[in-house]
Amino acid sequence: MLANWNKKTWFPNSREVFMSRFRRFRIIIIISAIALMIVLTWFSTSQMSVQAQGRPTSVITLDGRRLFEVSQSGQFSAENRAADAKLILKAAVRSTEPAKVEIVESNELPVIQVNGRHLLTVTQQDTPPGRTKQEQAQIWVQQITEAISQGQEERRLGYLWRAILFAVLSVLGAVALHLVLGRICRSWLRRLVPRAANDPNTGAQPKGIELFVQLTLSLVHAGLWLGTVIYITDLFPLTREWSQGIANILWMSLTSPIISLGEKSYSVINIIILIALFFGLVAVTGAVTNLLRSRLLRITSVSRGVQESIAVIINYSLIFIGTVVLLQIWGLDISSLAIVASVLGVAIGFGLQGIAKELVSGLVITFERSIEIGDFVQIGEFMGTVERLTARSTHIRTLDDITVIVPNSRLLDKEVVNWSHRSPVSRLVLPVRVAYGSSLSIVRSALLEAAKDNPDVLKKPAPKVWFKAFGEDSLNFQLLVWISQPRKQFQIKSDLYFQIEEILRHRHVQIPFPQRSLHLQSGNLPLELSPTLEKSLSQLSEVLTAWLKNQSQSDNLNGSTKSSKNQTKQ
Template identity: 75%
Template sequence: MRKKITGFFILVIVANMIIGCLLTTEMSLQAQSISTDVISVDGRKLFEVSEAGQFSAESRAADANLILREAVRFPDPVKVEIVEINQLPVILVNSRHLLTVTQEDTFTGRTKQEQAKIWAQRIREAVQQGQEERRLSYFWRAILFAVLSILGAIALHLMLGWVWRYWLRRLVPREVNHPETGAQPKGIELFLKLTLFVVRSLLSIAIAIYITDLFPLTREWSRRIANILWMSLTSPVISIGESSYSVINIIIFISLFFGVLATAGTLTNLLRSRVLNMTNVSRGVQESIAVSIQYSLIFIGTVLLLQIWGLDISSLAILASIFGVAIGFGLQGVAKELVSGFVITFERAIEVGDFVEIGEFMGIVERLNARSTHIRTLDDIVVIVPNSRLLDTEVVNWNHRASVSRLVLPVRVAYGANINTIRSTLLEVAGQNNDVLKKPIPLVWFQNYGEDFLNFQLLVWIAKPRKQFQIKSDLYFKIDETFRQQNINIPFPQRSIHLDSGSFPLQLSPQLENSLSQLSEGLIALLKSQLQTDTSYDANNESAKNQQKK
């Protein structure tokens, strides 16, 4: 989400720059049209004319272009000739006055007659070509070229995607901290995606310009828009000090900056995986060294890039001094949050859209501000967490440098079940769930033998950490249903008591034994008398019932 918002704002800024450049270029073109103007046929520039006496360059070009447009519409061969009127060569097209060549129209070292002959030849060739392009045979040939160019562009578009998926991504070193998922470093991946997007965009623009240039009716507008767009991209739009920069310069600068980030990330990953792993220092020290080197490379590369670009970096020292004065006046807390936000944003350990766990809070990162981070929990409650807490405490990020997460589901089965059946059943249940990824494939681990159960673990990978509790619940429901269908028992706690029938270990005195025997005899006699009483009572009741029946 954060990448989409950032890309949208970049597109808006670039669009505003392009619109401003278009307006500026249009005004400059209008200013330039005061002195010279273009003679063209179907958008093809032939030559430029200047002012001549009381006739402006714009009026001379408008009259000539009107005559040429009428000439190319008729299939009859065009007749271009040069006559001399008042010692000035005049170009006639089908006996109509097209243009008078003056001294202002000629180049240095060339006479008016020579210039008129050159222009007449260009007009003749351009009109003939325009008439040829208006024939039906050329129209169908242009349609064929347009279709072939579109198909070629689609094929090239798909080929670029294939190169991105199967070649460029293999050149990027795998992330060391996630060998199972093989996640790519996001800096390099973003740079390659941006490059792919720019190449595809340029390809689409080139194909659109080529197709519109095939047809004479659209060629003039196509070339006019292309010229305005090119001048807009190359015209200065930003002035910093004595240097001016165009849109192309800005795009190149941004691309080089991403290149610096990608190069620093690649060198750091190579250093981490090839050099630091061979040392005996702890992993934390290795990571600290790698991060320090990465930041140093980025800082040095950025400074060199700014100097090569001609920017004055003395303003950075001024900002640093202002920041130090602010800290001295008691803004340590604010500065701490600002620096923490800068570190989080620059390090990209936490991004918008990541599913994180901070203490007792678990949710999706919705916004990264300068001083705080907004997290929407599973209860749809937004929790505002200071940025410094994200650096001071442990944060579990389920999406960091990887798009998948693993869930572990403990499963206990009673003794007597076939472990191969249990394994196949668990894998079948995992494969039927739509939220469980097919790659990496689910796994079943046999952990150990318990006191009264077999201990298994079902390992599945998901792409939506926010739904992990729902996915676990669905899997457990399905596991219980499947186990009941296949008569696989789930154990419950059991305790067994075993009594030995041997001699009682205690020794009683004769008096106590005599008393216990008398007590037992008395109890037996009492029970017998009670039993006789109950029997006689039942007999009397039975006889009474018989007499009533009679």
């Protein structure tokens, strides 16, 4: 019982529980995207304020560990002071003897010495407000002593063996965790994706869910191995120093200004954060639009096409407004982008004519509402139901369950047959031929009976039978019926023809075969020849007769000669 309860609890089969979990999953994504946007905005603004208001400082490190920062002092820059201090600390940490760190007074300033060597002088620029120079020197001495002791300990053989053991264990643990996470992800996908695919009412896209889970798993794997590498490099002093140097180089390359707009400069990390915020904005607006479509617009009485049009307009409006607000918060002057906008306009005019044409066509179709979601249309050789209207194209699900993507401009440039425009009721015309001699009343009643028995044929307007014409070998009728499901018109025609054939056969009404009559008459053809042609033909006849006579005589002579020779031989 406990096993069954756990199975039902963690792997429910009911559609309601699955939809609730999917909605919760979607809400978590929206909240995470909003939180990410807030964090990235705070981080970027704080970094920009620090860059704008910070003073020139340099960090003193030992074996890749950060100790403290020093400022410029007189003619000595912060970088020079930090570089000299690093050299003295490296020499002290490589020694096997305990380091002697002390403070001496020089010109009323505390001077820190390591093993009798001058490390640095603590000045007023190095001291934060509310703290004296002596107090700052005492704090730095304590930090330097602990760092040197730790560095000497990490260079002993016992520590190196322990670090190697921890590194091997961390790699094995990362491999095991990598495999476990992959197995859990695949097991979860096998349970989730088939349910989403088999339940059309959930609104979930199996491909989208699978892509999201795979992307999340890849990020988790990348974070796992990155953390493992960072942990291993932090175990050894040499690798820690190398990784710190590489990190500093990368950070400097990412934070160095590369683009200047107006009075402000932006680095690579600023651009990356801006792009991430924009994609977060697109994700949030898409989620808000989906919630609006599924929660608010669905309960209204407007049609599905109008709902989709409203959702598209709201989506693009939110993206536009959010982009403007995001650029303003980021510190960009919108007026400074006028040149970029003009260049973009020229590019659209020359290089992006096709895309611009499709976008304008999409807007015209959206506002004109001549084609809406759910309409059954015929565009050229394609006939199907409109499943989706996008800014560039229209997706049509054909009768063969194949999605055809049609550019929006084609819907405006060519004729489109919309069977569902304003009203889904449409008329079908079924030609019927019967043999001569059939009772017209029987034929008419038979056709009306077949239309009445079909459940897909509407009662109002009522079916009609038209006597079309007297044909060459048949009486031609037309059965007119009205239907409300244009997508099923071919199935309805087939069912009606089956019923018509059965009823006509039971009432002994014959359906004629095509007939053709061919009459042949013998006689002489009245030909008139000219005298010259008759003379030529007679001469030709005489020549042929003489040649045939000579040929026969020569054959007879040769035969007699052969027979005489045979007799002589005998």
